Amino acid sequence: MRKSPLSSVPALAAALFLSTSLTAPLTPAFAAAAQQAQPASPQELVSKVDIPYEKFVLPNGLTTIIHTDRKAPIVAVTVYYKVGSKNEPRGHTGFAHLYEHLFFGGSANVPNYDIPLEAAGSTPTNGSTWYDRTNYVETVPTGALDLALFMESDRMGHLLPAVTQDKLDKQRGVVQNEKRQGDNQPYGLYDYFQSEGLLPVGHPYRHSTIGSMADLDAATLTDVRQWFTEHYGPNNVVLVLSGDIDAATARPKVEKWFGDIPRGPDVAPVKAGPVTLPAPVSRDITDQVPVLRLTRNWTAPGLNDPDTPALNVGMYILGGLASSRLDNALVRGQELAVSTTAYDQVFQQLSFLTMVMNVKPGVDRALAEKAFGKVLADYLRDGPTEDEVRRAVTTLLSGEIGGLERVGGFSGKGSTLAEGQVYSNDPAHYKKDLEAMAALTPERIKAALNKWLSRPVYALNVVPGKRTASGDQMGGWGDEADHPAPPADPHAKAPALAAGPARTAPPVQPVSALKFPAIEHATLSNGIPVTLARRTAVPKLVMTVDFDAGYAADALDTPGTQGLMLSLLDQGTATRNATQIAEAQERLGASIDIDASRDDSTVTLSALTDNLAPSLALTADLILHPAFKPADFTRVKAQAQAALAQTFSSPRALASRTLDAAIYGKHPYAQPGDGLGNAQSLAALTPANIRAAHDEWMRPDLASITVVGDVTMAQLKPLLEQAFGGWKAPEAKAPVKPLDTATPPAKARVILIDRPNSPQSVIMAGRVLPLTGRTPGEEPLELANDVLGGDFLSRLNLDIREEKGWSYGVRTGVSQPTGPSAVQLIAPVQADRTGDTIKAVTADMAAFPATQPVSAEELQRVTEGAIRGMPNQFETNASVLSAIRKNARLGRPEDYYATLAGKYRTIGAKAIGAAAAQYLQPTGLTFVIVGDRKVVEPQLQGLGLPVEVREAPAAPEAAPEKE
Structure with a gap:
């Protein structure tokens, strides 16, 4: 995949205890109705899955599929090329994926593929490669469809004149860092060994999609040009347009932009069936x-x-x-x-x-x-x-x-139709x-x-044990020792290519404004507030029950208490054990997830509308009647200790928890964001601690319910009342987290955690800001972060990844918790460029805006581009739910997102620059590096920062068998 969102460290899923004094039985009528409700049959569910389409084929062989979905003014453009890593010959492993990256580097008439699309409001704009195909996806406002088609056609028919030696070298470096990033994870070499053990040398599925370092090193400009010519003709492509479009409108557009591209060679079929080993x-x-x-x-x-x-x-x-x-x-x-x-x-x-x-x-x-x-x-x-x-x-x-909620992306309706055709x-x-x-x-x-x-x-x-294999030596054809590749000069001169016909990009037509769903409110008889946004695109809904607790609550308890408590919730109730709880969800097609953030502990239900009553009954049973049997506690505690050990072995997870502790000091937000506490505190926890914490935090006067999906308030409220209305708060006053605790002064320094044999260093950096997520008027800071490191086209990512090729991706973010915010950076980089990356990052931050103010292009992208992309951002029930909950948590008005476009239009370059100058400077940043000390430490000399070296923490011991 070309772009990799740097997702947050997975937190331990969690659970609650409810003491006898707090429990509330389900009403007999509700329990009986839930028991008698028959879940929809598989055949009934299948009947609800339908993606109508029309298909046509151009004379040059391009197959186009159209699906109409008018729920939002957006169109997903999904392009599948029938070429993947299985088509690569010996000596050219990784070529399909390398070309996926080159596809974003510009074509004859498009200098940079991302800038026009993101300025037009495309979300996402991405691509991926796998054994059988290469695909590209973008979801654009309807008014930008012609622009997207122009750009897709220009790189399909007119790419090669723009593929230069410089672009090849830079993307080669990015891809090799993508490979290092994957190899650097715990169990990161497993896939190589799996395919090598199951398949003989030469089997098309044996070598990895990302290929071998040697083949990537040896790739010449002539090689990659030939690869494109042999595989990327329109006759080997399926184009799907899904969303606010119909076939009558689409066909002339497709003919206009793609019709003149000549056919290419058909991709030769490969023989690649399953293999039976001769012996175990x-x-x-x-x-x-x-x-x-x-x-x-x-x-x-x-x-x-x-x-x-x-x-x-x-x-x-x-x-x-x-x-x-x-x-x-x-x-x-x-x-x-x-x-x-x-x-x-x-x-x-x-x-x-x-x-x-x-x-x-x-x-x-x-x-x-x-x-x-x-x-x-x-x-x-x-x-x-x-x-x-x-x-x-x-x-x-x-x-x-x-x-079916999504019209596009990697798993929406567009990809479903494309994969069926391909x-x-x-x-x-x-x-x-x-x-x-x-x-x-x-x-x-x-x-x-x-x-x-x-x-x-x-x-x-x-x-x-000690890793003895190296990913640098894996992923290739497999017989390199017997068939060494002939020497190749990756910088061998290739003949210049003609520029090709000039083509002009069409303008973006007016884009419809965001229409955020209407929001309704109700209150249960016990005071729990209920918020509903009705959406009928699919017969499902998503519901959260949020408690004002989260991992910050551990500041008043033992670290790891909230996480362990939450992870026990679905392990048994008064009438069901863990297996029966799981089976009940599966029969209903429901999913109940329990987790936490810094500020909230959350139970999330995803349910089919047809099965809502029994799904709610099950959710209420988990919240109101957890059993907390000693055997369950012992088992789940051991799992938490194993998860903590996994955290210590993951370079990114280790960097994250180290940075939070360093910048937040004794503040509640210093609690590990994975919810696992530490080895000592986790080992000391007892069932009594869990019960006490639940009595304190999991109570109706700290709860709120939010629902988005295919249900009316008239249907929903009686069911919620029956499930939760009898749940009464205890007499004891609700706890309050000490979020006003002072944080330590910012301190410029480096904390180096030694992780031997690491092909990459994971760099994280951060500083607490003098504001909170509830501070109003911080939109200029959000836009400044987008310019600096918040998206693919940000300055840091373009410098460290696209220009220098040292990383697969660099990001910054400004957190928006209830308490003090922080600016944070993450940059996984090749180990030998760790020090250089810190120098480059600090220089880029210091230059914004002092010597490099916001450019007109950047201003347009982060303001007008963001405005145009808003309808794309709330396509799913889950995304709407998240927005409603965030508004409530941060004290924003309900129409915040509907009015955000107007706010963005009033923010100019000066305000963005001022926010960057105040909040996004490198002064006082704490850098945490998880990498190989013997490689990294010499690079830190001359940075002018104090360096503290730490050994990676040892994995915690498992819980004893009995407690």
């Missing part, structure tokens, strides 16, 4: 990981094989469901594992069947392996039950229905898959599993 194979690899990981692997048929739906559902029952066979037996049953999973990773011509067991620390390996194998053997002998099949199919279908020559192939899933029987699944999982297995196990 077992291999151990060592890595800097916290727990032993056992895996079992096979290849299986591709997505068009009749066995694939059965294998997909069968593996989901084995290890994908929350109530999976593996979880029931190994995590909750014998408690030999901290987590398990199983899945069928499906591609066009084959798939990888994988089952995984992360062994609980202290468990004998032989015992773990025996139990792991027994689960599979029993499953193959007995097959799934009828109930398991229905639960798995319902869960998967519910996810498909939810995916892989199966049928845009509606998804319907056949869903109908096949709905018709599955236990016997059909058992037969498919036994056919494919009874073959010789590849047991690949990752053992804690």
Whole structure:
């Protein structure tokens, strides 16, 4: 993938305790209604999944599919090229992905692909490469559709004159840093070993999509030009336009922009079916990981094989469901594992069947392996039950229905239609898959599993220890020692190309203003406020129950208390154990997630409208009647300790928790943002601590409910009243987090955490700001951050990634919590450029705005471009829900986003520059670096910053078996 959003460190999901004094039983009428409500059948769910389309093919072979969806004034442009890494020959691994990056570097008539689109309001603008295809996606305002089509056609038909040696060298560096970033993670080399063990040298799915360092190093301009000429003709492309468009309008536009591009060679088919090993194979690899990981692997048929739906559902029952066979037996049953999973990773011509067991620390390996194998053997002998099949199919279908909210992106309706055409020559192939899933029987699944999982297995196990392999030497064809590539000069001169015909970009037409959904309010009889935004695009809704607690509440308790408490919520109630809770969700096609942020502890329900009453009953049961059995506490505590060990082994997670503690000092926001506390505090927690914390924090007078989706207030409020209205607050006064605690003065320094054998350094930096998320009028600061490091076209990312090629992505952000805000930066960079990156970052920050004020192009992009992109940002129920909750938390008016365009238009370059000068300077930044000390420390000399070196923390011990 070309652009990688730097997502936040995953937090431990969590749970609550409710003492007898706070519990409120479900009313008999509601409980009876919920019990009697029959969940929708798989066949009923399948009938709701429909993406109508029209299709036409231009004379040059370009296949175009149109889907009309008028819910918002946006059109998703989805382009699939029928070329992926499976098409790469020996010596050219990584070429498809490298070309994906080059596609964004400009074409003959478009100097930079991102700038015009983002200025027009495109969100997202991205691309990705996989074994079978390369795709590009952008969702634009309807008035910018012609611009998007012009740009897609210019790089399809007129790219090569703009592919220069300089661009090749820079994107080569970016791709190699993308490879290092993936390799640098715990278990980061597993995929290389998996494909190498399952497939012979030369099999098209054996080498990695990102390729080998050697092949990337050797790529010449002549090579990449030839690769483009052989694969990227319109006859090898599927274009999907979905959203505010129809075929009658679309066809002349497509003919205008793409019709003159000549056909190219057809992409040659490759033979790439599944492979049966001659005998079982077992291999151990060592890595800097916290727990032993056992895996079992096979290849299986591709997505068009009749066995694939059965294998997909069968593996989901084995290890994908929350109530999976593996979880029931190994995590909750014998408690030999901290987590398990199983899945069928499906591609066009084959798939990888994988089952995984992360062994609980202290468990004998032989015992773990025996139990792991027994689960599979029993499953193959007995097959799934009828109930398991229905639960798995319902869960998967519910996810498909939810995916219909988006018209574009990597997983929306546009991609669904494109993949059907590319892989199966049928845009509606998804319907056949869903109908096949709905018709599955236990016997059909058992037969498919036994056919494919009874073959010789590849047991690949990752053992804690020193990493001895290097990702730099992996990912290629596999026989380089026997077939060394001829010497190549990556800078060999290539002949100049003619500029090609001049084409003019069309103007962006007027863009419709954002129409934020209407918001309704109600209050339950116990005082809980309810907010609803009705949206009917899909027959689902999403609901949150927010409590004013969050990880900051641990400032008044033991660190890790809130996270462990929350993670116990779905582990048992007065009438259900953890397995029964999971099974109940699966039957309903519902999902109940429990987590926290700094400020809030949140229970989130995603439910099918048809199954709302029983889904609400289940949610209320979890919140009001948790059991908190000692055995559950002991098991979940051990899982939390394993998660903490995983955090210590992840360079980014370790940097994040180190930085928060360094800049916030004794403030509640110094609590680790993953909710795990520390090894000592986690080890000391007891069930009594959990009960006390729940009595203190999880109460109706600290709760609020927000709902977005296909339900009316008249339908919703009675159900919520029946579920939660009888829940009474205790007499004790509600707690208040000390968010006014002083933070330490900003201190310029470097904290270097030694992580040997790291091909990349993860740099994070931050400083607490003299404002809070509730401070009004901070929109100029938000825009200043966008200019500096907030998006792909920001100054820092263009400098460190696009110009220098040292990183896969650099970002900055300004947090907006209830309490004090902070500016933070993250920059994963190649290890030998750590010091240079800090110098470049500080120089770029200091120059804004002193020597480099906001340019006219930047001002247009972050203001008018953001305004044009607003309709795209609230396409899903979840995105609307998030906006409503954020407005409430920060004390904003409900029409904040509807009025934001007007505010942006009044903010000029001067105000943005002033915000940057006040808040975004490098003065006082604390830098945290997680990397190889022997490589990094010499680079820090001459920075003028004090350096503190720390050893990476040791992994915590697992909880004892009994408490």
